[in-house]
Amino acid sequence: MTSSNSPTGGAAPTGTEPAGTEPTATGAPPTGTKPTPTGTKPTPAGSAVAVGQPPPGWPIAPVEPPPWIRVDLASPITGGLVLLAVGIGLVGDLAVRSGLVGLAGALLVVATSAALLVSGRLRTRQSMALVALAPLFGGWLALRSSAWLLPLDLVAAFGLLVVGTSLSSGGSVTNLSLANLVARAWHAGLQAFAVPGSLVRLAGGHRKRNGNSVTWAVVRGMLLATPVVLLLGVLLASADAVFASMVSFEFNGGVAVEHVFVVVAAAWVFLALLRVASAVAPAALPAPKARLGAVEALVVLASVIVLFGGFAVTQAVAVVGGEQYVQQTTGLTYAEYARSGFFQLLWVAALTVGGVLALRAATDRREPRAARRFTVLSCLVCGLTVLIVAVAVRRLALYSEAYGLTMLRLYCTIFAVWIGVVLVLLIAWLAGLGRGRAWFAPVAAVCGLALLFGLNVANPEAYVARTNLERQAVVELDTEYLTSDLSDDAVPAIVERLPNLEAGTREDILDELCADRRPGGYTGWAAWNLSQETAKDQRASVCNR
Numbered sequence: 001m002t003s004s005n006s007p008t009g010g011a012a013p014t015g016t017e018p019a020g021t022e023p024t025a026t027g028a029p030p031t032g033t034k035p036t037p038t039g040t041k042p043t044p045a046g047s048a049v050a051v052g053q054p055p056p057g058w059p060i061a062p063v064e065p066p067p068w069i070r071v072d073l074a075s076p077i078t079g080g081l082v083l084l085a086v087g088i089g090l091v092g093d094l095a096v097r098s099g100l101v102g103l104a105g106a107l108l109v110v111a112t113s114a115a116l117l118v119s120g121r122l123r124t125r126q127s128m129a130l131v132a133l134a135p136l137f138g139g140w141l142a143l144r145s146s147a148w149l150l151p152l153d154l155v156a157a158f159g160l161l162v163v164g165t166s167l168s169s170g171g172s173v174t175n176l177s178l179a180n181l182v183a184r185a186w187h188a189g190l191q192a193f194a195v196p197g198s199l200v201r202l203a204g205g206h207r208k209r210n211g212n213s214v215t216w217a218v219v220r221g222m223l224l225a226t227p228v229v230l231l232l233g234v235l236l237a238s239a240d241a242v243f244a245s246m247v248s249f250e251f252n253g254g255v256a257v258e259h260v261f262v263v264v265a266a267a268w269v270f271l272a273l274l275r276v277a278s279a280v281a282p283a284a285l286p287a288p289k290a291r292l293g294a295v296e297a298l299v300v301l302a303s304v305i306v307l308f309g310g311f312a313v314t315q316a317v318a319v320v321g322g323e324q325y326v327q328q329t330t331g332l333t334y335a336e337y338a339r340s341g342f343f344q345l346l347w348v349a350a351l352t353v354g355g356v357l358a359l360r361a362a363t364d365r366r367e368p369r370a371a372r373r374f375t376v377l378s379c380l381v382c383g384l385t386v387l388i389v390a391v392a393v394r395r396l397a398l399y400s401e402a403y404g405l406t407m408l409r410l411y412c413t414i415f416a417v418w419i420g421v422v423l424v425l426l427i428a429w430l431a432g433l434g435r436g437r438a439w440f441a442p443v444a445a446v447c448g449l450a451l452l453f454g455l456n457v458a459n460p461e462a463y464v465a466r467t468n469l470e471r472q473a474v475v476e477l478d479t480e481y482l483t484s485d486l487s488d489d490a491v492p493a494i495v496e497r498l499p500n501l502e503a504g505t506r507e508d509i510l511d512e513l514c515a516d517r518r519p520g521g522y523t524g525w526a527a528w529n530l531s532q533e534t535a536k537d538q539r540a541s542v543c544n545r
Contacts, residue, residue: 067283068183071190074169075121075278077198077271084115085267085274092266093259094526101141101150104526109138109157112270116165121277123168130164130173137449140456145488145531148407148460152452162188165277177438178357179285187282192272199271294370297363301377304352308384315391342399345392346412349419352385353426360430375430382427389420404475405467407486410460414451421447461486462493469497477505483512488535495538514543 091111095104113134122128138157141150166184167173176184237244318326318337326337356378365371393416400409422444429440465482468475482494494513498506 066286068186068285069190070283071187071194071275072280073198073275073278074280077202077274077278079202081119081121081274082199082202082271084119085270086263088112088115088270089263089265089267092269093262096262097259097522098524098526099522101145102522102527102529103142105141106135106139106143107526108266109141110135112161112273113138115270116161116273116277119274119277121168121274122165123277124170126173127164127166127168127277130160130167134158134160134164136453137456142528143530144456144459145529145535146459146461147487148411149452149456149489153456156449156452161273162276165273166282168277169279169281171281173442174439175437176442178441179361180438181441183282183285186285187279188272188276191275191279192268194275195268195271198275291364292359292362294364294367294374297359298370298373298377300359301374301381304355304381305377305384308381308388312384312387315387340395342392342395342412345388345395346416346419349385349389349392349416349423352381353419353422356381356426356430375432378430379427382423382430386420386423389416389423392416393420402475404471404478405464406481407461407464410464414455418448418451459489459493461489465490465493466497469494469501472501472505479505479508479512483509488529488531491535491538495542498542510542513539 088108088111091104091108095102095108098104113131116122116131117128122131134157136157137153137160140153144150144153163173163184166188171180327333330337332340360374360378363374365374393413396409396413396416400406400413425440425444425447428434465486468477468482482490491513494509498509501509
């Protein structure tokens with residue numbers, strides 16, 4: 001029979017907790033312990049507790065990191081994959097040492113794609129297909145030399161590798177929202193930071209298994225063999241002059257450090273791609289708690305519609321009023337008016353696309369009527385922006401006709417066309433085409449990649465040179481731009497049209513072409529580039545006469 005009173009003045013325990021047990025979840029001391037002062041926790045007798053630490057045996061719930069910063073892998077990184085990464089690092093060092101624009105640069109992209117495909121970490125067909133497409137753009141490093149093309153080719157190839165490895169954990173390339181793309185990019189960055197941890201765990205795991213792995217046995221053997229071979233090689237070189245001439249080399253500490261840095265960086269990037277391909281599906285980033293009201297968003301869209309509508313009206317008035325009206329109101333001739341402002345118009349179009357997407361993501365559209373109004377106004381904004389893009393393209397064309405075509409003007413025109421296509425796609429997506437699937441961003445990216453591939457095939461610098469040479473009677477020919485600002489991609493087109501030029505113009509171009517026969521900074525098979533070799537042959541054909 002238990003006592004009716006407890007030391008704390010409450011009901012006594014019922015006997016379910018024997019004397020000497022740990023505190024319960026409610027914090028009440030077990031039977032047989034003395035009450036503790038307010039704000040302190042009881043400790044079992046005879047136990048030493050460190051200051052600031054809970055008593056032994058108390059349950060401590062582990063702190064789980066948020067899912068959007070986790071870097072869990074479905075399959076760990078193995079020693080064989082590390083060796084594969086070292087091989088990619090060596091190819092990367094060769095590519096950087098040869099200037100990246102050349103055969104070694106293309107080989108780096110091809111080798112990275114092939115290594116990912118044979119690694120066994122790409123688990124879906126879509127991921128394999130995207131990774132296999134990367135050399136379609138990286139291969140142009142060995143075929144073109146245009147600074148307007150090759151950086152975009154590198155970005156396209158690397159983007160395909162990242163998206164392809166990310167889709168290995170699941171998902172579809174036809175259903176990628178912008179938020180999902182941001183989450184995948186964030187996840188890929190986290191995986192890159194986690195590469196050293198993989199190597200540490202890999203080394204620790206092999207030590208625990210007594211180092212029985214064949215891969216690590218080979219690595220240890222190479223480490224042991226290196227000093228032995230170096231020592232014996234030095235002795236043999238000092239003993240025989242012929243052998244010494246064959247194996248001698250100059251050691252430069254700074255260059256060696258640069259080689260190591262490039263190899264490590266390239267291997268790190270490849271291991272990061274492997275981690276992305278081996279990871280579990282990335283979690284979504286936390287959604288912002290604050291939401292923009294539907295009324296506020298509709299006011300923003302309506303204001304933009306009024307602004308763009310006013311701009312469209314002024315364009316119609318300028319066309320109807322003609323040159324006299326434009327000169328009276330602006331002080332400009334109609335030609336000057338028509339050939340100005342195209343860069344600003346392109347900025348307006350690009351900012352509008354981003355603004356509509358951001359506003360759609362931030363607006364509370366749960367109420368059906370507000371959602372329909374938002375859709376209608378968004379489509380109107382995009383439709384008016386298409387008109388602005390058309391005005392920009394027209395002005396770019398007029399400017400090029402008056403002052404000649406340049407790569408900047410050509411690229412602005414191509415960008416305007418792509419923005420126009422993106423706006424049409426955005427209108428279709430906002431209107432509900434393919435409802436339930438986030439196809440807008442992938443399709444817009446595919447259009448951009450198709451346009452870039454077409455530019456590589458068409459050789460835009462040769463097009464610019466050809467266009468200006470054919471219009472020399474109408475537009476003053478800038479020979480310095482043709483021979484100095486354009487790359488070797490344009491040389492064959494210039495040489496082809498030399499016989500059709502006036503004698504003075506032909507001599508000016510020949511002087512500049514033939515004066516530009518300095519050897520490049522990179523030589524050897526790794527730096528071989530089709531465009532540069534063709535330009536060299538074309539120069540030789542007209543300069544050695």
